[in-house]
Amino acid sequence: MKKKKLLVICGPTATGKTSLAVSLAKKFDAELISADSRQVYKDMDIVTGKDLSGKEIIEKLRLSVRHSDHEYSLVPYMFHDVPLWMCDVVSPNEDFSVSHYQGLAGAIISDIQNNRKFPIVVGGTGLYIRSILTPFETASVAPDEHLRKDLAQVSLEELQNKLLEVDSETFKNLNESDRKNPRRLIRKIEICLSQKKLLKNDMKTDFDLLLIGLTTSLGKIYKQIDARVDARIKSGALDEVKKMQTLYGFDIPSMTGLGYKEWREYFVKKSDQSVISECTQRWKYDEHAYARRQMTWFRREKDIHWFDIEDPQYEKNIDSLVSKWYTEEKNSVIASSA
């Protein structure tokens, strides 16, 4: 049995992943799947850098996918002459998480692989990419809103004790950092309390995989980020924030994204000019930190072929790598699942 091809383009923000993906998709007649935890939200366009002017939909590719009691009707945009999936899939106030991504993007990928050419996953959300490559079982344990609400009031120490009581093994396996992370502790408790029977191992996928990472020095990334933030503000980012704020407020997950959360003070407290520059700087710094976090995630992922975008040859090098991979036939040795 022939393995199915999947190309992944990842790396920190502001390194030109999308435009690389577009040119590769054109060349190899592929479809793009965004791996971006923020671009899944409708109407959050300028701040998240969606850049979907025109927004023409490819109706004939529409795909209906069921995930945790919801029916999602997915459809790609025509983006620079290439189909682009997983943008605008839910409203900002709708539930969305890795679990959704794993289900929806997974379905899109098989659909493309079975019926058309091949998919290119492109984005900077490491966990989402991970969920495609090795889907995980605990993703099926849905949040328990009651429990979360209760535990939100509880002190760190109490959370630790609670988890210790519910499942001491799990607690002992946690590292120092996670033991001090309330959100993680709550989720662990949630999983342990759920009656769901879980498989021990992650499910395995068996793609003919090529991972490409784009990067460069942090200093250069910071410069890129700063310029991009300024540009987004010029194109009306603030109006978008204001609109979202009026519609949803600042207290929903989608509003914790970079470029939104920083404006809370400006829109809620005092809206004078001096605050604008403070918030803008804050936004830039937060993006810097985000790029760093992305790097620490991706550094740990094995099998990524890294390219420095400062290298004048990088596009050429990627091109030949992909061409070689694309024409190469790889047979699956063990077809495994679950």
Next chain:
RNA sequence: GCUGGGAUGGCGGAGUGGUCAAACGUAUCAGACUGUAAAUCUGACGCCCUAACGGGCUACCUAGGUUCGAAUCCUAGUCCCAGCA
């Protein structure tokens, strides 16, 4: 020119005789991570040695001084800010 306030680690900003290499915040660097992931959390952060416990050196504008001991008190100087002229 006079009067008052101030000068602290990359930045902001505590500290007013010992427990201060100096709270806290922030930037920066590194790390974690499996239904909030652009989220959440952890560590480092004057220099040097040590695997670590720890130790050494240099530091709170500058120069002197008081004191067993000073970022903290005194004197002079430099610069900054505010009020007066």
